[in-house]
Amino acid sequence: MNTLAIETKDLKKTYDGKIYAVDGIDLQVEKNTVLALLGPNGAGKTTTISMLVTLITPSSGQAKILGYDLTKDSKNIRKKIGVTFQEMAIDDQLTGQQVLEIHGKLYGMKGSELKSAVDEIFDLIELQEVRNKKVKSYSGGMKRRLELGRALLTKPEILFLDEPTLGVDVQTRAKIWDYIIKLKKEYGMTIILTTHYMDEAQSLADKVEIIDHGKIITQGTVEELIESLGSDIIKLEISGDSASLVKKLKALDFVDQVTSHDGWIQVGVDNSDTRVVPLIQSVIQQGYSISNLNIKKPSLGEVFFKYTGRELRE
Amino acid sequence: MLANGIYTLWKKHMIKMQSAEVSGFVIQPILWLVLFGVGMASLVTTSGTGEYIGFMAPGIIALSALGGATAGGAVWQTERLRGMVREYLVAPIPKLSILGGNVASTVTKGLIQGIIIFVVSLLMGATLSNNPINLIGGLAAALLFTIGFSGIALAFASLTDSPGGFHTMILLLNLPLLFASNALYPIKILPTWLQIVAYANPTTYAISGIRDLVYKTSTFPGSDIALWIDFVVLFAFAILGLLFSQYAFKKSLP
Numbered sequence: 169m170n171t172l173a174i175e176t177k178d179l180k181k182t183y184d185g186k187i188y189a190v191d192g193i194d195l196q197v198e199k200n201t202v203l204a205l206l207g208p209n210g211a212g213k214t215t216t217i218s219m220l221v222t223l224i225t226p227s228s229g230q231a232k233i234l235g236y237d238l239t240k241d242s243k244n245i246r247k248k249i250g251v252t253f254q255e256m257a258i259d260d261q262l263t264g265q266q267v268l269e270i271h272g273k274l275y276g277m278k279g280s281e282l283k284s285a286v287d288e289i290f291d292l293i294e295l296q297e298v299r300n301k302k303v304k305s306y307s308g309g310m311k312r313r314l315e316l317g318r319a320l321l322t323k324p325e326i327l328f329l330d331e332p333t334l335g336v337d338v339q340t341r342a343k344i345w346d347y348i349i350k351l352k353k354e355y356g357m358t359i360i361l362t363t364h365y366m367d368e369a370q371s372l373a374d375k376v377e378i379i380d381h382g383k384i385i386t387q388g389t390v391e392e393l394i395e396s397l398g399s400d401i402i403k404l405e406i407s408g409d410s411a412s413l414v415k416k417l418k419a420l421d422f423v424d425q426v427t428s429h430d431g432w433i434q435v436g437v438d439n440s441d442t443r444v445v446p447l448i449q450s451v452i453q454q455g456y457s458i459s460n461l462n463i464k465k466p467s468l469g470e471v472f473f474k475y476t477g478r479e480l481r482e
Numbered sequence: 483m484l485a486n487g488i489y490t491l492w493k494k495h496m497i498k499m500q501s502a503e504v505s506g507f508v509i510q511p512i513l514w515l516v517l518f519g520v521g522m523a524s525l526v527t528t529s530g531t532g533e534y535i536g537f538m539a540p541g542i543i544a545l546s547a548l549g550g551a552t553a554g555g556a557v558w559q560t561e562r563l564r565g566m567v568r569e570y571l572v573a574p575i576p577k578l579s580i581l582g583g584n585v586a587s588t589v590t591k592g593l594i595q596g597i598i599i600f601v602v603s604l605l606m607g608a609t610l611s612n613n614p615i616n617l618i619g620g621l622a623a624a625l626l627f628t629i630g631f632s633g634i635a636l637a638f639a640s641l642t643d644s645p646g647g648f649h650t651m652i653l654l655l656n657l658p659l660l661f662a663s664n665a666l667y668p669i670k671i672l673p674t675w676l677q678i679v680a681y682a683n684p685t686t687y688a689i690s691g692i693r694d695l696v697y698k699t700s701t702f703p704g705s706d707i708a709l710w711i712d713f714v715v716l717f718a719f720a721i722l723g724l725l726f727s728q729y730a731f732k733k734s735l736p
């Protein structure tokens with residue numbers, strides 16, 4: 169039990185007694201792991217995080233953070249967690265330096281302890297040159313990094329990141345990923361992040377919870393989830409009417425599933441290595457020509473599609 | 483932790499203040515003193531501008547306290563609407579210290595503005611009591627009044643989600659504060675209905691207190707309201723303002 173950083177049971181949040189923002193979530197997060205909450209808009213990710221960081225009170229259910237009861241012991245929890253918000257909450261009239269100092273003081277840090285912690289953070293987030301500039305002169309990506317740094321200043325045991333790479337460019341995204349990996353490895357942090365991006369969950373998370381309509385639809389390690397699909401995916405671009413071909417392919421015994429969209433046919437097979445040649449042969453036998461072909465290992469996107477029947481935007 | 487939270491937020495708001503708001507809010511009261519005060523003075527007294535400026539100064543100090551409180555309320559509203567308050571809510575400080583920090587910084591702003599007007603009135607020739615106890619008493623009256631109004635401003639800033647709405651609410655208080663009180667003329671010369679309004683207006687007691695303690699002269703011999711009544715009313719006003727802000731603050735949290 170003591171190795172769990174977070175444990176929740178049937179956690180719920182309802183608004184006005186009818187909107188089920190979070191509808192019974194059970195989580196078990198081990199220490200020093202990265203958990204990703206993956207789900208589309210309105211799934212309940214932010215609401216879940218908001219409850220876990222003591223920002224809003226659950227309507228029902230239980231949760232323990234680092235062994236502390238979420239509702240009774242929120243003060244002890246607050247001392248040991250760091251949070252970044254989906255919509256940034258940084259005062260842009262202050263300098264980066266002031267943002268970090270004030271944050272540290274709210275947590276009771278002072279003097280040389282505060283000073284060296286602030287220095288260390290500016291090194292980590294690579295904003296040393298702009299630390300005395302007003303935050304309003306920062307780019308979006310710099311603000312995100314500052315907010316991440318602010319959450320790290322107090323050396324939290326658990327870090328909650330709500331969409332940490334929302335609206336940042338590719339380089340900043342890569343940087344933030346690097347920080348997260350480093351924090352887990354070198355500082356032994358437990359990290360909970362939410363994301364829309366499957367590649368993000370796939371690159372960072374030890375475990376993924378797929379959430380939709382306030383419920384966990386499925387969960388596991390990335391590998392487990394992908395394996396649960398049980399098939400590889402072969403995509404073919406063909407010319408002509410695909411409807412009859414789809415029907416024919418479905419009848420093949422090694423084919424799990426077939427979908428078609430915009431001239432592309434997506435075929436799920438048990439093993440792409442051995443099935444690609446027979447598949448091509450039967451397509452050609454039906455009199456179709458193939459103009460393009462690729463083989464995909466399934467990713468979280470396909471997992472999401474399988475469980476919700478909807479695409480998650482990449 | 484309560485004191486630490488209050489102090490940290492107060493300090494943050496003082497840092498932000500340096501960069502922004504003071505000047506705009508203090509210009510209006512100074513214009514009142516200079517433009518209205520000088521004109522009125524030549525109408526009502528022959529003994530020089532200074533005496534009427536002294537008569538008028540408490541009302542303008544109250545007005546500028548309102549300006550400072552408005553500035554403080556606006557900062558709180560911005561922090562709330564832009565989500566910065568979430569940083570405080572997940573920090574290990576009592577929620578009450580968030581309100582406390584805002585009250586402290588809002589009152590400070592009100593007082594700073596009041597003191598600026600006090601100094602301007604001196605420069606314009608107002609005569610003051612030379613008893614330091616009176617001056618401290620005048621400051622105390624101004625402080626209580628500022629606390630009460632800061633509470634109201636913070637409550638409005640908690641209850642309305644639009645900056646325009648907030649400023650409209652404050653503006654509605656702005657004019658009666660001057661005209662439905664003893665700010666510009668002695669209460670006795672007002673028609674009865676306006677006298678009733680003036681007696682119901684806490685500003686009257688702040689002005690009466692400050693005037694009696696600090697600015698009394700032979701031409702303008704001060705108010706008819708006993709000093710202890712001024713302070714009882716102002717004290718009650720401060721407490722009610724704080725309670726109102728606490729009620730609204732709780733309602734505004736997620």
Ligand SMILES: Nc1ncnc2c1ncn2[C@@H]1O[C@H](COP(=O)(O)OP(=O)(O)OP(=O)(O)O)[C@@H](O)[C@H]1O
Pocket residue numbers: 183187188189190207208209210211212213214215216254
């Ligand atoms: N204060 C509130 N009052 C009423 N409904 C709310 C409130 N906050 C959230 N909701 C609703 O709860 C649901 C979950 O919202 P939440 O913000 O947790 O989703 P999310 O997964 O974070 O979505 P996104 O990816 O868009 O950030 C949504 O339907 C939302 O409209």
Ligand SMILES: [Mg+2]
Pocket residue numbers: 213214215254330
């Ligand atoms: Mg969200």
